Amino acid sequence: MKTKAKLIGLTVIALASGCSTVPDVYKPNAVGHVNGSVTEKGLQVTIRPAKDQVAIGDVINFDVIYENVGDKPFMFPKNPNLLFTWTYSNGRRDNYLGEDASPKHYDATELVSLKPGTCMTSEFPVKTYYFKTQGVTEFRAILRCPLCTNPELSSVWHGRAVSNTYGVMLTRGQDYASL
Numbered sequence: 001m002k003t004k005a006k007l008i009g010l011t012v013i014a015l016a017s018g019c020s021t022v023p024d025v026y027k028p029n030a031v032g033h034v035n036g037s038v039t040e041k042g043l044q045v046t047i048r049p050a051k052d053q054v055a056i057g058d059v060i061n062f063d064v065i066y067e068n069v070g071d072k073p074f075m076f077p078k079n080p081n082l083l084f085t086w087t088y089s090n091g092r093r094d095n096y097l098g099e100d101a102s103p104k105h106y107d108a109t110e111l112v113s114l115k116p117g118t119c120m121t122s123e124f125p126v127k128t129y130y131f132k133t134q135g136v137t138e139f140r141a142i143l144r145c146p147l148c149t150n151p152e153l154s155s156v157w158h159g160r161a162v163s164n165t166y167g168v169m170l171t172r173g174q175d176y177a178s179l
Helices: 002-016
Strands: 032-035 043-049 053-055 059-068 074-077 082-087 093-095 111-114 119-127 135-145 159-162 165-171
Touching: 043 135, 043 159, 043 165, 059 074, 059 111, 059 135, 082 119, 111 119
Parallel strands: 053 165
Antiparallel strands: 032 165, 043 059, 059 119, 074 111, 082 093, 082 135, 135 159, 135 165
8 A cells, every 4th residue: 555655646746747758839929029120131021910909800011120230331232121920929830832942034124222231121011810729929021132143243241141030919809701
């Protein structure tokens, strides 16, 4: 009987001690600017939504700011290739599919000059009609600019840059099916 009690006691201690190898799933919980962007070759990418709270079904309009934080000017695409990613409040991740960043023969009309300290802003809409989870969802943009194959344009920025992370509160949206 004492052996059985000891065995049960050891089992309870082993289970209560937290011997687990399953990692915790990251779940967003902060609205607003969460962390900074990763500067790459003098370029910093920052995202900022028009609103910090949006109803599911509405569009989240992001300003995407491309800033030359380096000390040399460079040419930059007027319509850069962005991959937008997000983490729902339950920890599940999703994204919009982006194009492959294969080398490209840019024309000068497709580029803008970014001098040190200057920036360019574009808008990126994220449709939320298929989002199912309320709560804080964190967004991030990944810029992928291909190598320019035009020999007449030598200072075109190319590479990969990752924006800051920004949390947006998603609330219950209008039930359009019942209208």
